[in-house]
Amino acid sequence: MSQSENPDNVTDVGTALSSETKNEIILQCTGLKKYYPVTGGVFQRKISDVKAVDSVDFRIQRGDIQGIVGESGCGKSTLARVLVNLNEPTDGNIYFDVPGDIADEIAEIENKTDDERTSAEDDRLEELKSEYEINTVTGKRAKHYRENVQFVFQNPSNSLNPRKLIHQTVSQPLKVHTDLQTVEREERVRELLNQVGLGEDFMYRYPHQLSGGQKQRVAIARAIATNPDFIVLDEPTSALDVSVQAQILNLLQDLREELDLTYLFITHDLGVIRHVATNVAVMYLGKVVENASRSELFQEPEHPYTEALISSSPAIETGGDRIRLSGDVPDPEDRPTGCYFHPRCHKSESFCGWNGTDVLSILQVNVTKDERVETLFDELNDTEIDGYHAEFEFTNRVDIQRVKGELSGEEDTLRSHNDELFDAVTDVDVEGQTVVLSFRDIETPELIESESGRDVACHLYDDDYE
Amino acid sequence: MNDPPAEKTRTTDGGTVIRQGTEGDASTGSSELLAEVRDLRLYFDTDRGVVKALDGVDFDLYSGEIFALVGETGCGKSITARSFMQLVPTPPGRYPSGRIQMRSRDTCDACGGSGCSECRDTGNAFRDLLSVTASEMEHIRGDRIAMIFQDPEETLNPSLTLRSHLAEAILAHQGEEVMREAGVPVDDLNGISKRMVRRYASAERSPLLTYICSLPPLRKHKSAIRDAVRERSLELLGQTQLPNPKAALSNYPHEMSGGQLQRVMIAMALAARPDLLVADEATTALDVTTQARIIELVGELQSEYNTGILYITHDLELVSDIADRVGVMYAGSMAEIGTVDHVYNDPLHPYTKGLLNSVPSEKTVGGRLQGIDGSIPDLTNPPKGCRFCTRCPDVMDHCSDVEPAITDEGDGHEVACHLYTDQRDDGSLT
Ligand SMILES: Nc1ncnc2c1ncn2[C@@H]1O[C@H](COP(=O)(O)OP(=O)(O)OP(=O)(O)O)[C@@H](O)[C@H]1O
Ligand code: SF4
Ligand code: SF4
Ligand SMILES: [Mg+2]
Numbered sequence: 001m002s003q004s005e006n007p008d009n010v011t012d013v014g015t016a017l018s019s020e021t022k023n024e025i026i027l028q029c030t031g032l033k034k035y036y037p038v039t040g041g042v043f044q045r046k047i048s049d050v051k052a053v054d055s056v057d058f059r060i061q062r063g064d065i066q067g068i069v070g071e072s073g074c075g076k077s078t079l080a081r082v083l084v085n086l087n088e089p090t091d092g093n094i095y096f097d098v099p100g101d102i103a104d105e106i107a108e109i110e111n112k113t114d115d116e117r118t119s120a121e122d123d124r125l126e127e128l129k130s131e132y133e134i135n136t137v138t139g140k141r142a143k144h145y146r147e148n149v150q151f152v153f154q155n156p157s158n159s160l161n162p163r164k165l166i167h168q169t170v171s172q173p174l175k176v177h178t179d180l181q182t183v184e185r186e187e188r189v190r191e192l193l194n195q196v197g198l199g200e201d202f203m204y205r206y207p208h209q210l211s212g213g214q215k216q217r218v219a220i221a222r223a224i225a226t227n228p229d230f231i232v233l234d235e236p237t238s239a240l241d242v243s244v245q246a247q248i249l250n251l252l253q254d255l256r257e258e259l260d261l262t263y264l265f266i267t268h269d270l271g272v273i274r275h276v277a278t279n280v281a282v283m284y285l286g287k288v289v290e291n292a293s294r295s296e297l298f299q300e301p302e303h304p305y306t307e308a309l310i311s312s313s314p315a316i317e318t319g320g321d322r323i324r325l326s327g328d329v330p331d332p333e334d335r336p337t338g339c340y341f342h343p344r345c346h347k348s349e350s351f352c353g354w355n356g357t358d359v360l361s362i363l364q365v366n367v368t369k370d371e372r373v374e375t376l377f378d379e380l381n382d383t384e385i386d387g388y389h390a391e392f393e394f395t396n397r398v399d400i401q402r403v404k405g406e407l408s409g410e411e412d413t414l415r416s417h418n419d420e421l422f423d424a425v426t427d428v429d430v431e432g433q434t435v436v437l438s439f440r441d442i443e444t445p446e447l448i449e450s451e452s453g454r455d456v457a458c459h460l461y462d463d464d465y466e
Numbered sequence: 467m468n469d470p471p472a473e474k475t476r477t478t479d480g481g482t483v484i485r486q487g488t489e490g491d492a493s494t495g496s497s498e499l500l501a502e503v504r505d506l507r508l509y510f511d512t513d514r515g516v517v518k519a520l521d522g523v524d525f526d527l528y529s530g531e532i533f534a535l536v537g538e539t540g541c542g543k544s545i546t547a548r549s550f551m552q553l554v555p556t557p558p559g560r561y562p563s564g565r566i567q568m569r570s571r572d573t574c575d576a577c578g579g580s581g582c583s584e585c586r587d588t589g590n591a592f593r594d595l596l597s598v599t600a601s602e603m604e605h606i607r608g609d610r611i612a613m614i615f616q617d618p619e620e621t622l623n624p625s626l627t628l629r630s631h632l633a634e635a636i637l638a639h640q641g642e643e644v645m646r647e648a649g650v651p652v653d654d655l656n657g658i659s660k661r662m663v664r665r666y667a668s669a670e671r672s673p674l675l676t677y678i679c680s681l682p683p684l685r686k687h688k689s690a691i692r693d694a695v696r697e698r699s700l701e702l703l704g705q706t707q708l709p710n711p712k713a714a715l716s717n718y719p720h721e722m723s724g725g726q727l728q729r730v731m732i733a734m735a736l737a738a739r740p741d742l743l744v745a746d747e748a749t750t751a752l753d754v755t756t757q758a759r760i761i762e763l764v765g766e767l768q769s770e771y772n773t774g775i776l777y778i779t780h781d782l783e784l785v786s787d788i789a790d791r792v793g794v795m796y797a798g799s800m801a802e803i804g805t806v807d808h809v810y811n812d813p814l815h816p817y818t819k820g821l822l823n824s825v826p827s828e829k830t831v832g833g834r835l836q837g838i839d840g841s842i843p844d845l846t847n848p849p850k851g852c853r854f855c856t857r858c859p860d861v862m863d864h865c866s867d868v869e870p871a872i873t874d875e876g877d878g879h880e881v882a883c884h885l886y887t888d889q890r891d892d893g894s895l896t
Pocket of ligand 4: 543544545746747
């Protein structure tokens with residue numbers, strides 16, 4: 001519904017561009033990265049990076065509700081903050097409000113490496129960037145972007161200024177982005193508060209006089225004040241009770257229809273995302289591992305992580321057994337080699353990126369259960385693991401040739417705990433009391449189009465791997 | 467109200483899946499009455515006035531069952547649970563009325579602990595947890611009731627390693643067993659020595675205790691005891707599938723993630739083999755995949771030691787997956803109690819219906835949620851009569867005058883709502 005069809009929106013806060021035809025692609029990014037430095041030592045020097053968002057490709061169509069789900073620490077919120085320019089990306093470009101054919105053109109050029117691109121293509125990309133890329137555009141387009149993108153965050157108590165009256169909070173964006181006079185602004189705030197179901201009684205109250213649900217309504221009123229096209233909702237109902245959550249979800253659905261909004265909806269609650277989203281992206285350790293329409297994703301998840309996540313969520317009814325993942329989400333500072341999910345994956349194969357860390361964790365997990373493992377573990381002096389190369393140094397008490405057989409999976413001791421891992425051993429050597437193992441060198445899977453036409457990052461869907 | 471729970475039934479679509487260890491009927495043990503809560507009222511005296519946080523809560527708890535308390539924020543779930551362990555600060559809290567009767571272990575021989583009328587009369591069978599002395603409670607808390615909270619770091623001592631925490635739990639509950647394993651002639655030791663031995667193994671923090679325990683006749687056993695305790699700790703941690711249990715033993719609580727600590731808490735509960743486990747939002751802060759593992763462990767406790775579990779959560783879907791029975795609380799009162807099957811598939815109370823209709827499900831996809839209008843009442847000035855009357859779609863005239871009593875509608879399915887109270891012939895309410 002465009003502005004002209006909606007005469008109820010009395011106050012015109014339309015933007016300079018609102019009369020133009022609206023473009024299909026509201027947001028697009030390729031290879032988006034956000035790294036946070038990890039510092040250590042006396043001088044707090046940078047020692048490594050946490051790859052909070054690790055090369056994410058993403059496209060949101062106008063009118064969609066794009067969901068992002070994943071466990072805590074997977075990078076959902078960071079991605080959202082980068083997408084709406086609250087944090088600058090470490091790498092990658094974000095394009096806002098782009099016609100479909102141009103979005104395709106951008107993606108095509110960006111998917112080429114620097115060497116593959118012609119200089120004409122480089123020039124064209126620069127041109128398109130200055131037109132659509134949010135960190136590059138200036139003037140009118142920049143204003144267009146700021147007015148049209150808004151956010152609502154999880155904790156309504158933190159996001160409202162406790163010393164400001166509700167009407168002050170809601171009129172803030174009107175002050176910044178419009179030329180409305182005080183009286184007109186007040187009129188608009190009244191209208192907005194009615195629109196979110198609060199009523200004008202709330203204009204002269206303070207946040208502490210409101211319940212959690214009411215505060216979230218205020219945050220939503222503030223977000224829609226400038227008539228944006230696109231709202232990022234980061235866990236907007238996670239702090240609320242289920243009956244209040246229902247009210248807020250209903251409100252968001254209504255507003256979307258009335259105001260023609262596009263949402264990016266982030267949550268860890270799969271029941272909520274299934275209820276609201278049209279498309280869902282699943283993240284694991286900074287990467288999108290699957291991106292599909294809601295029905296595809298919930299009816300037939302393709303990525304093993306998606307499958308496990310849906311299966312272990314009490315919010316989703318399952319007919320049979322629930323898959324239970326082993327282990328915890330790894331430390332994002334120290335991610336597994338190959339596919340980041342491989343140590344927990346119930347479908348893993350020898351081509352998933354096993355390395356010495358996995359051998360070590362077999363030792364650690366089974367040390368109390370298996371005497372042979374305990375002996376090995378107790379005699380292990382030191383380990384050195386570097387990518388797909390690993391060295392295990394043992395005490396003089398052990399017969400290193402026997403240990404070599406056990407550690408490389410020729411013997412059953414460790415292999416019985418994980419066949420695929422030992423199938424990935426490509427070479428084994430002994431130097432003194434040290435066993436040196438090499439593993440198949442496997443790249444981290446990137447999103448590829450699976451047969452069903454959705455995006456999946458898993459080698460099972462890649463013909464190059466067997 | 468004292469009937470044991472009907473056969474454990476579950477929602478048709480949920481299945482018993484999370485508790486994979488237990489095939490079919492999980493109630494391997496007997497389900498005896500473990501505790502009964504009667505007319506529990508808890509008021510807080512605050513600047514704003516008296517907060518009537520609990521105003522007449524009644525329910526029963528059986529051994530070997532998972533009884534879930536659900537309801538919205540501030541409805542009184544946590545303070546109900548904490549009342550079992552005298553963990554509500556008084557003041558500002560006070561109990562104008564109420565009892566929490568827990569079956570004790572030392573009942574007469576005749577009934578073998580099920581609590582015959584004779585035991586009841588002599589006060590042997592059931593103890594009122596609200597009126598036992600602080601030192602008795604200390605004992606009960608360690609021995610009979612274990613607890614896990616949302617934030618395990620809150621409960622664990624930050625200056626002690628996991629080794630100490632586990633040693634303490636093991637020695638407190640399986641002390642003699644472990645000492646025998648270690649070759650200590652337990653029967654020859656007097657009480658004081660026994661206590662000192664126990665202390666020693668858990669006392670890496672206290673040089674004084676170490677000194678005492680280095681005295682004969684205990685000195686010669688200390689390393690054997692230490693080894694036995696360590697062995698047992700590793701076994702328990704192994705049971706929780708904590709990665710690298712050996713290294714974990716020397717960790718301090720802050721060095722571990724929430725999910726890992728919650729497993730340690732459960733390992734300690736496993737050591738205690740309690741009669742009652744109170745879990746207050748124990749998995750709320752955890753990811754679903756970690757939550758699944760914790761729930762599985764709780765299930766093991768339930769089936770192996772016939773522990774009764776009071777499970778507090780606001781997560782209705784989780785409850786339908788794991789609980790046997792459920793109590794729905796609203797604004798300090800109990801609205802409905804029944805088996806998960808009854809309450810979820812045939813809810814009686816309008817509040818329960820509203821709550822269940824608020825949950826997004828397969829059927830609501832893309833549509834609207836029914837929800838409940840309005841918001842929870844202020845407990846300093848709760849509505850008269852039925853506390854739900856300000857939001858109830860079925861409200862009737864007398865709802866705001868007369869408080870509905872909780873009544874059994876059959877099979878232990880109880881509800882507190884005037885829609886179900888019988889009208890007497892003369893028109894007055896029962
Ligand atoms: N120490 C206290 N002083 C005053 N009021 C208190 C105190 N402790 C609890 N209350 C009040 O008692 C009521 C019930 O609290 P309780 O913590 O049991 O709620 P709950 O059901 O566990 O909620 P949640 O789902 O938010 O954990 C609330 O109104 C709370 O404000
Ligand atoms: S590549 Fe696919 S199959 Fe292999 S570990 Fe990753 S998700 Fe599992
Ligand atoms: S007693 Fe009345 S107000 Fe309360 S739940 Fe029943 S019908 Fe509704
Ligand atoms: Mg609580």
